[in-house]
Amino acid sequence: MKNKLAAGLVILAIVGVLGYLAFGSVSQNLVYYWTPTELVAAGSKASEATVRLGGMVEAGSVVAEGGGTTFAVTDGTERVRVRTEQIPPQMFREGIGVVVEGTMAQDGVFQSKRLMVKHDENYRAPAEGEKPGTSTMVESP
Amino acid sequence: MVGDAVVLVGLAAAAGGTVTGFAAGATGSLDLLRHAQRFARTYAVAMIAACLVMVYALAVHDFSVKYVSKVGSLSTPLHITIVSLWSSLEGSILLWGAVLGAYIAAFVSWSRDRDVEETPWALGTMCLVGGFFAYLIAHPANPFTPAPVPVPGDGPGPNPLLQNHLLMIVHPPSLYLGYVGMVVPFGMAVGSLVSGKLGPAWTRALRTALMWPWLFLTAGIVLGGWWAYEVLGWGGYWAWDPVENASLLPWLTATAALHAAMLPSRRGSLKGWTVTLVLVTFLLTLLGTFMTRSGVFNSVHSFTQSAIGPIFLGFLGVALVACVILLAARIDLLSTEGDPPALVSRETGFLVNNVLFVALTFTVLLGTTFPLVMEAVKGVKLSVGEPYFNQVAIPAGIAILFLMGVGPALPWGEPSPGSAWRELRWPLALAAVAGAGSIAGGVDRALSWTTLCVVVAMFAMAVTAREATRPVRVRMRENGEALGTAAWRAFSRGNRRLGGYVVHAGIVVIVVAVAVSHAFRVEREITLSTGQSVAFEEYTLTLVGRDHVEEPHRTRELARVAVAGPGGDFELAPSLNRYGGGMNPIGTPDVHSTASHDLYLSLLSIGTDGNTAGIHVYRNPGILWLWVGWAIVSLGALVALLPSRAGKAAARPAEQAAK
Numbered sequence: 001m002k003n004k005l006a007a008g009l010v011i012l013a014i015v016g017v018l019g020y021l022a023f024g025s026v027s028q029n030l031v032y033y034w035t036p037t038e039l040v041a042a043g044s045k046a047s048e049a050t051v052r053l054g055g056m057v058e059a060g061s062v063v064a065e066g067g068g069t070t071f072a073v074t075d076g077t078e079r080v081r082v083r084t085e086q087i088p089p090q091m092f093r094e095g096i097g098v099v100v101e102g103t104m105a106q107d108g109v110f111q112s113k114r115l116m117v118k119h120d121e122n123y124r125a126p127a128e129g130e131k132p133g134t135s136t137m138v139e140s141p
Numbered sequence: 142m143v144g145d146a147v148v149l150v151g152l153a154a155a156a157g158g159t160v161t162g163f164a165a166g167a168t169g170s171l172d173l174l175r176h177a178q179r180f181a182r183t184y185a186v187a188m189i190a191a192c193l194v195m196v197y198a199l200a201v202h203d204f205s206v207k208y209v210s211k212v213g214s215l216s217t218p219l220h221i222t223i224v225s226l227w228s229s230l231e232g233s234i235l236l237w238g239a240v241l242g243a244y245i246a247a248f249v250s251w252s253r254d255r256d257v258e259e260t261p262w263a264l265g266t267m268c269l270v271g272g273f274f275a276y277l278i279a280h281p282a283n284p285f286t287p288a289p290v291p292v293p294g295d296g297p298g299p300n301p302l303l304q305n306h307l308l309m310i311v312h313p314p315s316l317y318l319g320y321v322g323m324v325v326p327f328g329m330a331v332g333s334l335v336s337g338k339l340g341p342a343w344t345r346a347l348r349t350a351l352m353w354p355w356l357f358l359t360a361g362i363v364l365g366g367w368w369a370y371e372v373l374g375w376g377g378y379w380a381w382d383p384v385e386n387a388s389l390l391p392w393l394t395a396t397a398a399l400h401a402a403m404l405p406s407r408r409g410s411l412k413g414w415t416v417t418l419v420l421v422t423f424l425l426t427l428l429g430t431f432m433t434r435s436g437v438f439n440s441v442h443s444f445t446q447s448a449i450g451p452i453f454l455g456f457l458g459v460a461l462v463a464c465v466i467l468l469a470a471r472i473d474l475l476s477t478e479g480d481p482p483a484l485v486s487r488e489t490g491f492l493v494n495n496v497l498f499v500a501l502t503f504t505v506l507l508g509t510t511f512p513l514v515m516e517a518v519k520g521v522k523l524s525v526g527e528p529y530f531n532q533v534a535i536p537a538g539i540a541i542l543f544l545m546g547v548g549p550a551l552p553w554g555e556p557s558p559g560s561a562w563r564e565l566r567w568p569l570a571l572a573a574v575a576g577a578g579s580i581a582g583g584v585d586r587a588l589s590w591t592t593l594c595v596v597v598a599m600f601a602m603a604v605t606a607r608e609a610t611r612p613v614r615v616r617m618r619e620n621g622e623a624l625g626t627a628a629w630r631a632f633s634r635g636n637r638r639l640g641g642y643v644v645h646a647g648i649v650v651i652v653v654a655v656a657v658s659h660a661f662r663v664e665r666e667i668t669l670s671t672g673q674s675v676a677f678e679e680y681t682l683t684l685v686g687r688d689h690v691e692e693p694h695r696t697r698e699l700a701r702v703a704v705a706g707p708g709g710d711f712e713l714a715p716s717l718n719r720y721g722g723g724m725n726p727i728g729t730p731d732v733h734s735t736a737s738h739d740l741y742l743s744l745l746s747i748g749t750d751g752n753t754a755g756i757h758v759y760r761n762p763g764i765l766w767l768w769v770g771w772a773i774v775s776l777g778a779l780v781a782l783l784p785s786r787a788g789k790a791a792a793r794p795a796e797q798a799a800k
Contacts, residue, residue, distance in 0.1 A: 011496055015503075022504040022533060026511055029529035033522035050526060087666050087755035090717055090726050090746040 036078040046104040084112040144285035151187030155272030162265025185242035192239035208284040214298030216693040228299035231284035263332030301720035312364040319358025327423035348402040363771040374728040374743040376759040381530040386509040387429030394422040397498035483555040490548030504533040546601035572600035591660040609642035640781025647773030654766035680706040700754040715744035738762040
């Protein structure tokens with residue numbers, strides 16, 4: 001009986017440690033979905049977190065420069081400048097819905113590590129509280 | 142419509158099967174059980190027939206059926222048209238029901254000579270689950286709903302991503318065969334809990350019932366990764382996507398259950414634990430279906446938001462509560478019998494295996510459901526990044542791999558520490574040499590996770606090879622049998638054991654392939670003009686030109702890239718495909734596979750003048766071995782599933798003749 005109790009305690013300890021590690025690890029690896037308005041509101045917090053920024057590529061904002069591309073993502077209220085070193089996918093153009101994943105750099109330009117284009121003929125701005133989904137996103141590989 | 146009528150017959154038969162099955166369980170009446178079996182067979186026939194009706198409607202392009210008008214198209218080739226059956230929600234559920242029917246019918250035939258107390262309860266439970274799916278098909282997800290008039294003359298065709306590769310024909314059905322097949326062990330587990338019996342024969346049967354869906358689930362997961370690799374064009378096969386996790390979770394618990402189920406037949410302990418794992422596996426398949434089919438997660442797999450989500454969640458809740466009540470009522474079954482095992486013994490190996498698998502399940506489940514919970518509770522939109530899963534899965538995976546080496550090497554019962562050491566020293570020495578060799582040889586200079594993984598894999602493989610061949614060696618040494626005779630007799634008497642080790646060997650191959658492909662991948666994005674060359678690793682890539690191909694259901698833009706490499710010259714043509722009315726292209730990568738690595742080209746864009754192409758180039762090492770490892774795993778599972786009694790019976794007369 002004593003042995004059983006000991007075995008139970010050992011298992012409980014293992015599960016406890018793993019659970020603690022898992023929870024701690026989860027909170028460090030969160031990726032937030034934000035609109036430009038939310039990103040701007042978050043201020044300096046945005047430069048510490050990994051963020052998925054969803055919105056529309058602003059008309060006339062796309063500039064190809066030195067092996068990279070910069071453009072502005074807007075939700076109609078706020079705009080955020082984004083820089084990517086990736087080759088944008090074929091569908092990438094002004095006015096199309098995109099989700100970029102990355103972090104806010106010190107110079108106030110969002111540094112994108114992943115660029116996804118909304119795979120939909122008729123882009124509409126996300127409704128109130130709607131998550132920018134990846135279902136209709138095609139990733140720039 | 143014919144389809145509707147057939148589904149209603151199925152629903153009625155499932156209801157009948159549930160009632161008579163449970164009644165047979167309560168009264169012990171053999172007559173009632175025969176009725177339940179007849180109902181179950183009727184259900185199977187009805188569900189398979191309903192599926193065939195839909196396949197026929199798709200094949201003849203009967204656009205008066207709403208589902209056909211949604212996923213069918215006159216320009217789609219016939220094989221893709223038939224595959225469209227599972228390209229959207231309603232059709233998937235229909236296939237689901239048919240597979241479930243087939244499984245239940247198989248259980249009826251297979252359990253005939255096992256008319257024990259557990260059988261009627263098990264059958265009743267399976268019919269209950271079957272009834273739920275028949276209800277889904279009959280009402281909220283009815284694929285036979287007529288299309289609104291006027292009947293359209295043509296349809297849009299299935300989701301382009303699903304048309305893009307032949308693997309899509311096999312990946313969903315094998316996943317369904319895995320998911321749905323878990324209903325059988327679930328029913329059997331419920332049967333044993335309700336009847337309060339769990340005999341050794343039932344446990345053995347339970348293991349077989351777990352093994353088949355496990356085989357298919359493994360295939361479904363691997364083929365899904367393969368499909369993602371060949372179609373999605375981001376150069377990888379696994380991204381810890383919620384829907385991928387949804388298929389992995391029940392696989393983890395089913396694997397744990399398979400291992401736990403090996404103990405009861407040997408030692409009579411851990412029965413309740415095994416049953417619990419089987420129940421959890423089934424609940425996780427429900428959760429997985431809910432996550433992938435309800436649209437709470439956005440991905441390739443979640444087709445449309447539908448009314449099915451809440452219904453599924455309700456069913457999941459009811460099933461969860463029922464399972465907890467059953468387990469609580471049979472708490473006496475849950476307690477282990479006999480003394481706890483010695484600290485260093487094979488029994489302990491199995492226990493730690495189960496703790497690790499359950500812990501891994503828990504952490505993956507946490508990472509997968511965390512965003513849902515946060516959104517529901519706090520209204521925050523977020524996702525859990527890949528690093529979380531890697532941080533957890535890599536150490537846990539290596540620990541499991543290590544255990545795969547330690548466990549089988551340890552004797553049962555209470556071995557002395559000295560004998561345990563004797564069993565382990567040679568494999569450990571080999572692993573140490575491999576580790577030193579790989580660091581010295583510059584595979585990876587530091588003591589990284591990859592090196593550790595390779596070392597542990599060598600150790601596990603060494604033990605597996607030794608344990609797999611041990612019966613042969615013992616026979617040769619002690620009976621003086623020739624190699625061929627010894628191998629054949631060991632195989633025919635111990636195919637389950639041998640199969641298990643073959644599965645282990647395949648898993649080792651897969652883990653090493655995953656580790657190597659993860660650690661040593663090289664990738665680059667390049668832009669090429671026609672005629673321009675660029676060096677990438679050992680290859681030289683030259684853009685030859687552009688091709689435009691018109692096919693009935695799609696147009697393709699291909700970038701033709703000539704590749705010169707040490708193994709000779711070849712051409713790769715990654716493409717952007719446009720389907721049906723949609724003008725947005727879907728990329729299809731082109732892959733050149735060799736035993737050591739893949740050269741993987743993904744077309745990002747073609748310049749407006751048609752003379753430049755943006756290409757993402759990957760050099761992915763070891764990928765081929767993922768699929769090879771899977772083939773080994775499947776082979777091992779099939780060997781283990783061979784009817785061993787028949788093998789024994791066949792071997793016996795031969796043995797007597799030899800004497």
